[in-house]
Structure formats: C-alpha cells, structure tokens
Amino acid sequence: MFAIGMCLLFWNEGRAVRVAYSLDEALQNIVVISNPTVLLPEYQGCLIYLSGHLVISEPLTEPDYGIVMSSVKLKRRVQMYQWVEIEEERSYGGMTEDEKHYYYTTEWKDKLVDSDHFYIRTGHHNPKEMPIKSQLQIADEVKIGAYTFGAELKKKFNDFMEVTSDERPERKDIKMHSGLYYHSVDLWNPQVGDIRIQFSYAGKSGEVCSVVGLLEKDVIKPYYTHHGEEILLQRKHKISVDQMFHLEHVHNYWRTWTIRGLGWLVLFVAATCLANILKTIILNSTFLCGIIAVESLTISVSMSISLLVIGFAWVWYRPVIGLCLALASILPFIYSTLTTRSTSQQRENYRRL
Numbered sequence: 431m432f433a434i435g436m437c438l439l440f441w442n443e444g445r446a447v448r449v450a451y452s453l454d455e456a457l458q459n460i461v462v463i464s465n466p467t468v469l470l471p472e473y474q475g476c477l478i479y480l481s482g483h484l485v486i487s488e489p490l491t492e493p494d495y496g497i498v499m500s501s502v503k504l505k506r507r508v509q510m511y512q513w514v515e516i517e518e519e520r521s522y523g524g525m526t527e528d529e530k531h532y533y534y535t536t537e538w539k540d541k542l543v544d545s546d547h548f549y550i551r552t553g554h555h556n557p558k559e560m561p562i563k564s565q566l567q568i569a570d571e572v573k574i575g576a577y578t579f580g581a582e583l584k585k586k587f588n589d590f591m592e593v594t595s596d597e598r599p600e601r602k603d604i605k606m607h608s609g610l611y612y613h614s615v616d617l618w619n620p621q622v623g624d625i626r627i628q629f630s631y632a633g634k635s636g637e638v639c640s641v642v643g644l645l646e647k648d649v650i651k652p653y654y655t656h657h658g659e660e661i662l663l664q665r666k667h668k669i670s671v672d673q674m675f676h677l678e679h680v681h682n683y684w685r686t687w688t689i690r691g692l693g694w695l696v697l698f699v700a701a702t703c704l705a706n707i708l709k710t711i712i713l714n715s716t717f718l719c720g721i722i723a724v725e726s727l728t729i730s731v732s733m734s735i736s737l738l739v740i741g742f743a744w745v746w747y748r749p750v751i752g753l754c755l756a757l758a759s760i761l762p763f764i765y766s767t768l769t770t771r772s773t774s775q776q777r778e779n780y781r782r783l
Contacts (some may be wrong), residue, residue, distance in 0.1 A: 431611045431696055431697075431699060431703065432697065432699035432700045432735070434696055435693050435694070435696035435697035435700060435735075435736075436693075436697070436726075436735065436739050437688075438689065438692065438693040438696065439690065439693035439694075439736060439739045439740055439743070440742070440743045441699075442686060442690060442693065442738050442742055443739075443740050443743030443744060445686075446682060446685075447688040447743075447744070448533075448640075448657040448659055449682045450653035450679065450749070451655075451657055451680060452656075452657045452661060453661070453675055453678055453679060453682070454476055454657050455657075456642070456653065456655060456661045456675070456676050457671070457672075457683065459476075459477050460477050460478065460479050460642065460671060461473060461476045461477065461478050461479070462478075462479050462480075462573075462671055463478050463480035463577070464480065465575075466480045466482045466574050466575030466576065466577055467575040467576055468576065469576040469648060471706070473479065473645050474645055474646065474647070475644070475645070476644070476645055477642070477644055477645075477653045477661070478577075478642070478643065478644075478645045479553075479640070479642045479671040479674070480575070480577060480640070480641060480651070481574070481575055481592070481637055481638065481639065481640040481641075481668045482574040482575050482638065482639070483574065483637065483638055483639075484502065484573075484574060484633055484634070484635050484636060484637050484638075484639050485571060485572070485573075485574065485575075486500045486501065486502065486569050486571070486572060486635040486637065487569070487570060487571035487573075487575045488569065488570060489501075489573070490503075490504035490567045490569060490631075490636075490672075492504070492506065492601065492602065492603060492756070493605050494642070495599050495600050495604065495627070495629070496595070496597050496598075496600065497593060497595065497629055498585040498695075499529050499629075499634070500634065500635035501569065501592065501631040501632060501633050501634045501635060502567060502568065502569050502572050502579075502584055502587040502632055502633030502634075503567065503568055503569070503584070503587055503590070503631060503632040503633060504566075504567040504629065504630075505564075505565075505566050505567075505590060505595075505629065505630045505632075506564055506565050506566075506567075506627060506628075507540065507564050507565060507627065507628045507629075508540070508560060508562050508564045508625060508626075508627050509538040509539060509540055509626050509627075509628075510538070510539060510542070510556075510557065510560060510623065510624070510625055511536055511537070511538055511614075511620045511621065511624040511625075511626075512536065512537065512538075512539050512540070512542070512543045512545075512556045512622060512624065513535075513543065513545055513547060513554040513555070513556050513558075513622060514534070514535055514536065514537050514543060514747055515532055515533075515534055515543075515548050515549065515554075516532065516533040516534070516535065516703075517530055517531075517532055518530070518531045518532075518533065519548075521532070523661065530549075531551060532548075532549045532657040534548070534550070534554050536620075536622060538626060540549070541563070542556065542557070542559065542560060542618055542747040543556050543559070544556070548650070549638040556622065556623075557622075557623045560625075561599070561613075561625065562613070562625055562627065568581075568584055568585075569584070572584055572633070574639065575642065576648070577587070577645070577648070577650055578648055578649045578650065579641075579649070579650055580643070580649045580650055580651040580652075580653065582631075582652050582662055583641060583643055583664060584606055585660060586662065586663075586664040587633035587664065588632060588649035588741070589632055589633075590630040590631065590632045591630060591632070592609055592628065592629070592630050592632055593609065593631055594609050595609075595628060599611065605617050610626050610627065610628055610779070611626065611627040611628075611629075612624065612626045612627075613625035613626070613627075615628070620675065622682060628683075635735040637666065638663070638666075638667055638668050639664065639666060640663075640664070640665045640666075640667070640668055640669045640674060641663065641664050641665075642661065642663040642664075642671070642674060643661070643662045643663070645660075650662075658757050663675075663678065665677070690736070690740070693736065693739075694732055694733070694736045696721055697731075697735050697736055698729070698732040700732075701732045708713075710730065741753065741754070766777055
C-alpha cells in the first residue's frame with residue numbers, strides 16, 4: 431500500500447505539470463478563426479480556435495419509432511423487464527444465520543440477468559438475449575462553417591438530452607408513455623421479456639459550439655504538444671479561447687487535488703496497518719523518541735511521505751518548489767513533537783500544582 435500510494439502521488443504530480451505546460455504551450459500557438467465560413471490555406475497544420483453554429487449534413491433516424499434528429503449523436507438505450515435475485519442474511523440477537531434466504535423481484539435492467547445462476551430457477555427464467563440492442567449513432571459530417579469535425583472531436587459531445595416527441599409510432603406493437611417506447615402488450619402490467627427504449631441526443635444542429643483543435647486537410651483533429659499531451663477541446667455555447675483554457679486549468683487543478691487526497695489516504699491506511707511496528711521501532715530508539723510523537727504517528731508519517739514524494743516529482747519541472755516541498759516533509763514531525771512536548775509540560779505543571 432505504501433508503494434501504491436507513492437507511485438500514485440508521483441504519477442499524479444507529473445501528469446498535472448505536463449497538462450499545465452501543454453495547455454500553456456497550446457495557448458501560445460493557437461490561431462483564432464474570426465470567420466469560420468472562410469477556409470484559408472495558411473490555417474492548415476495550425477492549432478485553431480473557432481466558434482459558431484453546428485451544421486449536420488444528414489439527420490440521424492430511428493424509422494420504427496418515428497424519430498428524426500439532426501444532431502451529432504443519437505443514443506438508444508434499451509432495457510428489459512427481468513427477474514432479479516436478492517440474497518439476504520437474517521440475524522437474531524446479534525447472531526447471523528448460516529442459511530441464506532433468496533427473494534425474487536422484477537426490474538427494468540440495461541443488461542441481461544443470467545437466471546441460470548439463480549438459487550431457485552423454477553419460475554424465474556429470463557430471456558437469453560436482447561431482441562433489440564442499445565446503440566449510439568454518430569453523424570457522418572459535422573461542421574462549423576467550412577470546418578469539418580474529425581471522429582475524435584465528435585466523440586466529445588456527451589451532454590445528452592432526452593428526446594421528447596408527441597408523435598406516436600406507426601407500428602401498433604409499440605406503445606409510448608412519458609417519452610419511453612414500450613414493446614409490451616400492457617405497459618401498465620409488464621411481463622418478463624418486455625422491452626422499453628429511451629432516446630437521447632447530443633449536439634443538436636444550430637447550437638452554438640466552441641472548439642479547439644489541429645486543422646489538417648480541412649478536418650479538426652487532436653493536437654499533440656511537445657509533452658505528448660492531447661489538446662482537443664469542445665464546449666457548448668460561445669466561449670472565448672482564454673475562458674476555454676482557464677476551464678481546462680481548473681479541471682486539471684481539481685483532478686490533481688482529488689488524486690492527491692486519494693494518495694494520502696492510501697498512505698494513511700498503510701501507516702495505520704504498520705502502526706504497531708513503527709511504534710516499537712520508535713520506542714526502542716532514544717533519538718526517534720525525541721523527534722517523533724507516537725500519538726500522531728500515522729498522520730505524521732503519511733503527510734511527510736506525501737510531501738516528500740510530491741516534492742521529488744516537482745524537482746524535474748520546478749526545482750525550487752520541489753526542494754521546498756521536500757524540506758516541508760519534516761514539518762508534520764516538528765509540529766507533532768512540539769505539540770506533544772507542550773502537552774507534557776502542561777501535565778507536569780498541573781501535577782506540581
């Protein structure tokens with residue numbers, strides 16, 4: 431666990447610095463396209479920023495359900511009504527029974543539930559396959575003005591909205607209720623094997639979108655920095671290039687601190703598991719007893735190792751910051767020692783009184 435926590439912290443700091451440097455590099459080299467309807471040859475091979483209305487060449491369709499959406503993506507989510515097994519353990523007076531109890535209920539599930547592994551299979555049979563599959567359609571050609579989106583950029587559209595339509599399907603075996611399409615005889619009393627479908631879209635035609643990417647043969651593709659990081663940004667609405675990069679820096683900042691917290695937690699748990707061994711070593715050493723407080727050992731060890739690893743990770747990119755963090759790794763021990771000594775002195779004075 432110590433090794434995992436240290437590797438996680440070291441990797442996270444290196445990644446955070448690479449991303450920050452890559453974003454700054456991209457911002458320095460970017461070309462702002464003021465008129466997206468004009469495609470000039472000197473823009474080829476450049477990192478560009480542009481904003482405008484999405485243009486979809488052909489709409490995405492679901493003919494059986496009467497859905498026609500002019501959008502970048504159209505997602506079909508299929509659920510089947512199936513048996514689900516619930517396992518319970520009963521306890522009486524703090525004692526748990528060895529025998530397990532099984533209950534069966536029906537639910538709408540996205541994936542097939544294998545009823546062959548049920549404890550009681552009789553009367554609880556699920557279908558072996560989905561008659562209709564979930565799928566994701568992506569438009570062939572998406573543009574802003576004269577600039578075409580590459581496949582990687584189209585995948586960036588993940589802000590899905592549910593398709594709402596009052597048009598009933600022509601097929602009589604398909605029923606509609608609250609935006610959902612049911613393959614069921616009675617949608618108020620569904621049977622095992624019945625299907626319901628929900629449609630959602632992302633990137634509707636006419637929406638204003640802002641993108642950053644490499645223009646290559648009139649197509650916007652990912653841009654790779656000298657640090658090997660991919661720069662391909664997409665945001666809804668009209669956002670300035672400075673705001674787009676600021677949002678990426680903020681995202682990188684919070685992701686870095688989240689992983690830092692996770693790495694420290696792993697080190698704290700590791701120190702807790704080894705607390706007895708570490709206390710024995712400290713108590714048997716006069717020198718260590720003078721500088722390390724046993725009462726706050728786990729926190730001091732986890733904080734110090736975290737700061738030390740983070741400091742070494744930063745030495746390569748910013749030596750001054752890295753050395754300062756490495757030196758700061760002894761602060762938790764100093765603080766805990768001073769606190770312990772102060773507390774001991776107060777107790778001694780109290781006893782004298």
